[in-house]
Amino acid sequence: MDEKTGNGISRRDILLGMGTAAAFAYTGSATAAMPAHDHSKHTAQQPDVLSAANNCLDKGQRCIAHCLVSFTEGDTELADCAMKVHEMQEICSAFSYLLASNSSYVKEYSAICEKVCTDCARECRKHEQHHECKACAEACDDIVAAIQLHLS
Numbered sequence: 001m002d003e004k005t006g007n008g009i010s011r012r013d014i015l016l017g018m019g020t021a022a023a024f025a026y027t028g029s030a031t032a033a034m035p036a037h038d039h040s041k042h043t044a045q046q047p048d049v050l051s052a053a054n055n056c057l058d059k060g061q062r063c064i065a066h067c068l069v070s071f072t073e074g075d076t077e078l079a080d081c082a083m084k085v086h087e088m089q090e091i092c093s094a095f096s097y098l099l100a101s102n103s104s105y106v107k108e109y110s111a112i113c114e115k116v117c118t119d120c121a122r123e124c125r126k127h128e129q130h131h132e133c134k135a136c137a138e139a140c141d142d143i144v145a146a147i148q149l150h151l152s
């Protein structure tokens with residue numbers, strides 16, 4: 001049974017408070033003893049290129065979904081488009097990861113991404129009457145421009 005002191009606080013409360021204070025004191029001294037941590041690698045160094053890559057992935061996903069609907073309706077006119085978009089998505093997905101992690105391979109890989117996105121845009125432009133294909137082509141053009149501006 002906890003005995004209360006004159007001000008209504010039990011010995012248990014006092015001991016818990018002392019334990020908490022000791023834990024905070026230890027944590028503070030442990031943190032202070034740590035070497036300085038470089039946070040520059042925590043943020044993508046090429047945010048505009050990363051944003052363009054992620055936009056390309058989004059528009060490509062919508063284009064693929066549109067192509068699949070056409071396929072289920074018996075229309076295979078968009079088959080080449082779907083293949084190029086699928087290829088672009090795999091390359092842009094890897095490129096997005098490399099950008100987000102500030103990989104040392106970003107510059108080298110950007111050339112592959114630029115080529116694949118140029119090819120994808122060319123194929124999607126053949127079907128510009130489809131909103132999804134046009135949006136994908138424009139997103140591919142945007143990432144090519146971002147690569148040329150920031151990484152070439």
